[in-house]
Amino acid sequence: MSAAEPTAQNPVIWIAVHDLSRTGVPVLLARLLQATPVQQRRVVHVVAMFGGPLLSELQNLCASVTVLEPSDRRSASSAASLGLITLGMSRAGELVRHSAWRAKLSRRPKPDVLVVHGAGAWPVAQVVSSNLPVVLHLHELEMALDRSIPRPEQAAAFQRAQQVMVVSTPVAELARSRGAHAEKILMVPGCVRLLDADVQEADVRAGDVPDADVPEGKAVPWVLGAGTPGWRKGTDRLAAVAHELQRADSPAQVGWVGGRPSGADATAVGRTDLVTWIPESADPWKLLSRAAVFVLPSREDPLPLVALEAGLYRRAVVAMPTGGLPDLLADGRGLVGSRQDVRWFVGAVQQVLASGALAEDLGQRLHEFVRTHHDVDVIAPLWLQAVSQAAGR
Amino acid sequence: MCHLLIDSFVNRVSAGPTVTFVGHDASRTGAPVMLCSFLRWLQSEGIQGVELALLAAGPLLSEYRKVAPTQVLTSGLLRSSEQLSAVMGSLGHPIAVPSSIQGIGLRAIAASEIVMANTLASLSTARLLAERSAQDGKPADLVCHVHELDGVAERVLPASPRVREQLLSSVDRFAAASEAVAAMLVDRLGIPASRVTVIEEFIEAPSPSSRAIALARQRMVGEANRPVILNVGAMSHRKGPERFVDFMSTLVAHPSLPIGVWLGGERGSSVWLEMEHSIAASGLQDFVVLLASTEDSASYIAAADLVVSTAIEDPYPLSVLEAGAAAKAVVSFESGGVIDMLRAVGHAELLLPIGDTLGMSAAVATLLDNPSHRELIGTQLSEWVTATHLVEHIAPALWQVVKG
DSSP: OOOOOOOSSSOOEEEEESOOOSSHHHHHHHHHHHTSOHHHHTTEEEEEEEOOTTHHHHHTTSSEEEEEEOSSSOOHHHHHHHHHHHTTOHHHHHHHHHHHHHHHHTTSOOOSEEEEESGGGHHHHTTSOTTSOEEEEEOOOHHHHHHHSOHHHHHHHHHHOSEEEESSHHHHHHHHHTTOOGGGEEEOOOOBOHHHHHHHHHHHHTTOSOGGGSOSOTTSOEEEEESOOSTTTTTTHHHHHHHHHHHTTOOOEEEEESOOOOGGGSOOTTSOOOOEEEOOOSOTHHHHTTOSEEEEOOSSOSSOHHHHHHHHTTOOEEEOSOTTHHHHTTTTTSEEOSSOOHHHHHHHHHHHHHOHHHHHHHHHHHHHHHHHHOBHHHHHHHHHHHHHHHTTO | OBOOOGGGOOSOOOOOOOEEEEESOOOSSHHHHHHHHHHHHHHHTTOOOEEEEESSOOTTHHHHHHHSOEEEOSSSHHHHHHHHHHHHHHTTOOOOOOHHHHHHTTTTSOOOSEEEESSGGGHHHHHHHHHHTOBTTBOOEEEEEEOOOHHHHHHHSOSSHHHHHHHHHTOSEEEESSHHHHHIIIIISOOOGGGEEEOOOOBOOOOOOHHHHHHHHHHHHTTOOOOEEEEESOSSGGGOHHHHHHHHHTTTTSTTOOEEEEEOSOTTSHHHHHHHHHHHHTTOTTTEEEEOOOTTHHHHHHHOSEEEEOOSSOSOOHHHHHHHHTTOOEEEESOTHHHHHHHHTTOGGGEEOTTOHHHHHHHHHHHHHOHHHHHHHHHHHHHHHHHHSBHHHHHHHHHHHHHO
16 A cells, blocks of 8 residues: 545644554554544554564555564664663763664655554654644553653643543553643544454354364363463463462463563473463464463553454453453453462362352353444444544644 | 582691682672682681782772782773773674783782782783783682673673683683582583582681670661561672662561661662662652671671571572571572571471562561571571681681682
8 A cells, every 4th residue: 555645624644652562562553553534544553662463464554564673673763772771961962863763764754643543652753843643542551651761751741631541440540640631632543354253253153273273182171371471471470370380280381472471581401381382373362262361460451452353253361450441340250369369269269160150151251342332343443533622734 | 520528628738829809809709708718717717828819899898908019900091991892892893802911900909929810800810920921831829710691690700602612711710709600611512521629618606796686686677676678789680670669569468567778889870779669669768777787797797597598699608608508598599508598497388489489478478477497497507617618617618729
């Protein structure tokens, strides 16, 4: 798709995103763009600070995608910037980086509005005109927000934004507490594509999932979750679940789609690890849809897309209480703790494993709720309308 | 690989060759603390010709300077050349700064017959020093005391397999801090077993005053009559602070209302903030206390009722040796030397698979319920540590490896 000049009806929209990994925030952006009319997508330009596997998909969904920094090494400007910052010349370091980014963006059509899709992309707001309307779509809770936008700069960031979209009520409360005016805040939660999911669900029922992708032992009940391993997603807690299930002689196995913990989170080489770590894939639900229990052991998660997707596939969800999960899973739509408590979490997993009827009931209730409240064909127009309004069109 | 029997080193050592030790910093963490103990022992033995070069300073610096001439290589050409290499490498254009240029940054360090890197992290610099000390074309002997396991080794060793192999093959002798470290060196880093000797970590006998112990107890639990479960370690995910908070969340219903204390780390660091978040989200404000690193950890260990280690990778935590010396029962995830320690005293049941939080909870609850059993284990550990793992037991073996 080639770039097009803006029309009176369609403002030029720049959407900044931190990276193009196959994780919640970029995946939601792709989903929203898919549901956006083609005519309007032709004036959307994505600006990614870093690349990732979603690049080609997004290139097909908008006029252009500009990646500012290479993912596998430091760019010359970034290295120079870092060097200057290390030497105590922060201002000069920022200037170097910003100049390089502006040069990369100079050939893109002038924007009418900048959507900062996730606080991690806020640095892009610093290289556009200070008069440009900005919409901040906040997908972060406290720890992630503080790492993305330094705490002392948050109030100014929320002041600058014409509109602050939030994905859940706790995110809205956080935005308010950090300086966003209540009238600027708009709920734009995560969403799913219903049609695709129903088709795939039929496939699952027909047993048409490629066996090669399924963890060994088809008869084994799997406790599965998905995401980027680490403190935030609480993947260290899976070992506690796996060991307790083993102690109870349960045949269930614990697995995680999204790769193995690395760096300081990696278990010592050669020590017992009962968790099956499965690499990320373009379609994780080929595996995840087989879960007897879908787990969300997160410590901080505003409203994980995988929780909504679990609903599409009628999976029973057991979750730690964080972000929008208590609301999503209320009224028998899942099991969610009253506080972050590993003993409760393990017990809840065992409870679901022990009762197929409970699992089915939880999955069905969540399915109905997600269909009603998180349909991308409802959410995307709301999102686009808010962006257009911010652009003054 | 060799495993020096510490009993064979009953003879006093004599003055030896000139040795330059290279440490990565002077933080109050395991490897630097142990090196400080070793240098103090060398001093007490009257061994001359020892010098220390540090890549960075830290709170132990003044103690180091009491026991050996110490220089900090913080701002010389060495660091600049390392930064240049790192920047160029990150740009995809790795360069090798000629060692003659890098060596200029080390010119304040006198040549010596032996250079010993105290960690893998300081090995590159130690190698430069060894090459600079060459006599008749033969570099000084290079020794590396390895206190790291795979995760950290992967991070601090050169990424290029060829450069890594060159670096490791330049080492004449390795001292491994535990059997697990030795297995990593031989099985996974390909070092001939004949060059590796297991020299387990050791401590100086702690002797905190009763007043210091009382103050530590006061800081941890106030006036309350509640048992203290202590975990000592840097605030990094490798030490498992998030698992410690989860572990404490499983004990809130225990009738003794135990308090969990994490001692170590820097207030305001990113992991510290994560732990504060976790404590609040778990409703554990009355059950978990975070205390920053202190030079007086022995007082806190002595004031605790029980010591746990939630580390997911730890070659040989000194804190569990100190806990043993203080006659405290230890419960730990199975990683590194703590496995050898608890097995040695016949209490392998206190080792839990890494991440088995509920298993650790059950083991600790049993000990909380049974103070006499807890004391018995503490006594056994104390006897073992004070008989085998004090500086005077193992330092002679380490000195033997250094001398070759």
